[in-house]
Each structure stands twice: as structure tokens, then as C-alpha cells.
Amino acid sequence: MDIFTEIKSHEQVVICNDPNTGLKAIIAIHNTTLGPATGGCRMYPYKSFDAALNDALRLSKGMTYKCAAADLDFGGGKTVIIGDPAKDKTPELFRSLGQYINSLNGRYYTGTDMGTTPEDFVHAMKETNCIVGLPEEYGGSGDSSIPTAHGVVYGIKATSEVLDGSKSIGEKSYAIQGLGKVGFKVAEQLLEEGASLFVSEINPHAIDALIKRGKEIGNEFIKVVSGNDIYGVDADVFVPCALGGIINDETIERLKVKAIVGSANNQLLEDYHGDVLLKKGILYAPDYIVNAGGLIQVADELYGPNKQRVMKKTKAIYTSLLEIYRTAENMHISTIQSANQFCEQRLEMRKQRNSFFSHHRRPKWDVRH
Numbered sequence: 001m002d003i004f005t006e007i008k009s010h011e012q013v014v015i016c017n018d019p020n021t022g023l024k025a026i027i028a029i030h031n032t033t034l035g036p037a038t039g040g041c042r043m044y045p046y047k048s049f050d051a052a053l054n055d056a057l058r059l060s061k062g063m064t065y066k067c068a069a070a071d072l073d074f075g076g077g078k079t080v081i082i083g084d085p086a087k088d089k090t091p092e093l094f095r096s097l098g099q100y101i102n103s104l105n106g107r108y109y110t111g112t113d114m115g116t117t118p119e120d121f122v123h124a125m126k127e128t129n130c131i132v133g134l135p136e137e138y139g140g141s142g143d144s145s146i147p148t149a150h151g152v153v154y155g156i157k158a159t160s161e162v163l164d165g166s167k168s169i170g171e172k173s174y175a176i177q178g179l180g181k182v183g184f185k186v187a188e189q190l191l192e193e194g195a196s197l198f199v200s201e202i203n204p205h206a207i208d209a210l211i212k213r214g215k216e217i218g219n220e221f222i223k224v225v226s227g228n229d230i231y232g233v234d235a236d237v238f239v240p241c242a243l244g245g246i247i248n249d250e251t252i253e254r255l256k257v258k259a260i261v262g263s264a265n266n267q268l269l270e271d272y273h274g275d276v277l278l279k280k281g282i283l284y285a286p287d288y289i290v291n292a293g294g295l296i297q298v299a300d301e302l303y304g305p306n307k308q309r310v311m312k313k314t315k316a317i318y319t320s321l322l323e324i325y326r327t328a329e330n331m332h333i334s335t336i337q338s339a340n341q342f343c344e345q346r347l348e349m350r351k352q353r354n355s356f357f358s359h360h361r362r363p364k365w366d367v368r369h
């Protein structure tokens with residue numbers, strides 16, 4: 001492969017190889033127009049270097065868009081560690097990663113992603129300040145699924161308004177896939193608003209817990225749906241909070257909902273599925289706009305912990321989503337195209353401002369010090 005062709009839209013790619021600790025990792029920095037790059041660290045037994053590089057490049061680009069959409073002063077980056085999280089983790093491996101991150105001199109901040117936990121980064125933080133999402137006892141901001149769930153509910157409010165002008169989300173019915181950290185909290189908030197729920201979840205304990213919670217709240221309209229039947233439920237809004245790739249040719253055929261708003265990452269199997277939804281008249285809330293609450297919280301850690309500020313920033317998901325919907329309607333494009341344009345415009349505006357003030361800019365990378 002021609003490596004420079006592969007990484008042509010990225011600013012920097014760092015290959016980390018430490019035979020002493022067994023660390024094999026790739027740090028991809030996509031774009032730092034808005035500020036230092038940020039993006040979690042994924043650990044996965046990739047079959048090849050190319051597979052790991054592809055993932056790092058794809059995910060870091062996604063982070064640039066997600067940061068721009070959430071109006072954060074951060075760019076996009078991502079780390080992938082090639083290894084099995086069940087077997088290959090050691091404190092030394094994460095300290096070694098911390099040293100590589102530190103060598104970037106504040107150009108990149110990282111934290112947890114699939115296959116890594118906040119505790120892993122307690123080791124990395126011994127080597128660098130550029131870590132976010134630490135456990136609360138180490139100065140981190142705690143459970144990021146709380147703002148993520150709030151963001152999803154703001155997304156549902158914006159969507160409800162566009163669907164029928166109603167701000168009341170409690171009058172609608174919802175098909176929720178996944179009652180994990182985010183899905184459960186979204187379900188709770190919807191029950192509190194008086195909504196009717198259809199839920200599918202592979203863990204029966206989560207279903208029992210929601211039914212118990214429904215009784216406490218005084219809203220027991222919870223219908224359990226098994227497996228893939230969730231796609232065919234006749235509800236107003238589908239709320240995917242489990243898997244990616246679930247909006248595809250097969251599931252779109254079955255969907256009866258008027259809108260899709262959920263936290264799951266990479267919901268569309270391919271971008272063209274955004275157009276298929278548009279043709280079918282289903283309003284799609286782009287996942288990376290709606291699920292940014294957790295990112296907003298970890299990015300905000302750098303200004304010192306403040307839950308109220310995080311909630312205020314998360315609320316902006318409501319107005320951003322309304323703007324994205326409006327542009328999509330006016331330009332007759334899919335909402336995912338509209339969201340991408342929204343982010344590219346923010347990046348372009350900042351690029352112009354950066355170059356205008358380039359002679360007397362304050363140091364860009366020393367966010368925390």
C-alpha cells in the first residue's frame with residue numbers, strides 16, 4: 001500500500017512499537033483545526049496492520065466531525081492498540097502508551113473506547129497529562145452515559161417538534177433496542193414523561209430492572225419485544241442504543257417508525273442508507289450529533305469538573321439537530337449529508353479565523369496547564 005495515499009486526509013500517524021512492553025499501537029491525528037485532537041483508545045486483536053490502520057483512520061476522522069458538531073475546541077484523533085484486551089493488558093503497556101502520547105506534546109488527548117477501561121488509563125496518566133475520562137477518584141468526570149442519555153432525549157425533543165410540532169415527547173411511542181448504560185437511562189426519562197415503550201434487550205436482568213423502575217415511576221406501558229422484531233414495531237420513534245450497522249437494506253424494509261434517534265455508534269450500515277430513509281420518509285437523527293454528550297463531558301474535564309456546564313453544552317444538541325433538519329429539508333438532502341455539511345462549515349469558519357490571527361495566536365496545545 002502507498003502509505004501517503006492511505007493517510008492523505010490525516011495530519012499525522014504515529015506507529016508505536018515497544019518490544020519491552022509488547023505495545024503495538026497506532027495513533028491517528030486527523031485534523032487539529034479546532035484544537036488538539038481527542039479520541040478514545042480502542043484495543044482489539046486486529047488480524048493485520050492494515051485493518052488496525054483503517055480503523056484508526058476511519059475513527060479519527062469521525063472524531064473531527066463529532067467535535068465540530070458539538071462545538072468543542074478539539075480536533076479528531078484515535079488510538080488503536082493491536083492486542084487482545086482479555087489477555088494482553090499490563091500496567092506497563094499502558095504506561096508505554098502514555099509515554100508515546102506525551103511525546104506528542106499536547107497535540108492529542110485520549111481515554112477509553114472499546115476494549116479499554118478508565119482504570120487502564122490510571123497507568124497511562126503516570127506518564128502524561130493528556131488523558132481524559134479517568135475514574136472520578138483520579139479527577140475524572142465519572143459516568144459519561146449520563147450526558148449521552150440526556151443528549152439522546154434532547155435529540156428526541158427536536159425530532160418530535162419537527163415530526164408534528166409537539167414538544168411533548170410523552171405522547172409518543174418508542175421502540176428501544178438495548179437497555180444498557182445509555183438505553184436504560186433514556187427509557188427511564190421517557191417513562192417519566194408518560195411515553196409508551198417497546199423494548200428489546202438480550203440481558204433479561206435489564207428488562208426486569210426497567211419493569212421495576214416503570215412501577216416506581218407509575219408508568220407501566222413497557223412491552224417486551226424479542227430480538228429482531230424490534231425493527232417491525234409500529235411505534236413513532238426507533239431508539240437504537242445497542243449495535244452499529246442496524247440501519248440497512250433489510251431493516252429499513254421492516255421499519256414502520258416515523259423517526260430514528262438513538263445513541264448507537266455508526267447506525268447506518270452505509271451512508272447511502274441515509275438517502276433510503278429520506279425516500280421512505282423516515283426522519284433520521286445522525287448518531288454522532290445525538291450521542292455527543294459523553295464526548296462533551298470528557299472534553300470539558302480539561303476546564304475542571306462542572307456537571308452543570310456539561311448539561312448546558314449537551315442541551316445544544318437540540319438546536320444543532322433542528323438546524324441540521326432544516327437544512328436537509330431546504331436542500332432536499334439526507335440528514336446525514338446535512339450533518340456532514342454542518343461540521344465542514346464549522347471547520348472552514350475556524351480555519352479562516354485561525355489564519356486571520358495566525359501572527360498572534362496563543363499557544364494552541366497547552367489546554368490543561
Ligand code: NAD
Pocket residue numbers: 144145146148177178179180181182183200201202203206227241242243244263264265291292294295
Ligand atoms: P452498553 O454495553 O452498556 O449497552 C448496550 C446494551 O445493548 C447491553 O445491555 C446489551 O445487552 C444490549 N444489546 C446488545 N446486543 C443487543 C441486541 N441484539 N438486541 C438488544 N439489545 C442488545 O453500552 P452503552 O454505553 O449503553 O452504549 C450503547 C450504544 O451507544 C453503543 O453503540 C455505544 O457505542 C454508543 N455510545 C455510548 C456512549 C456512552 O457514553 N456510553 C457514548 C456514545 C455512543
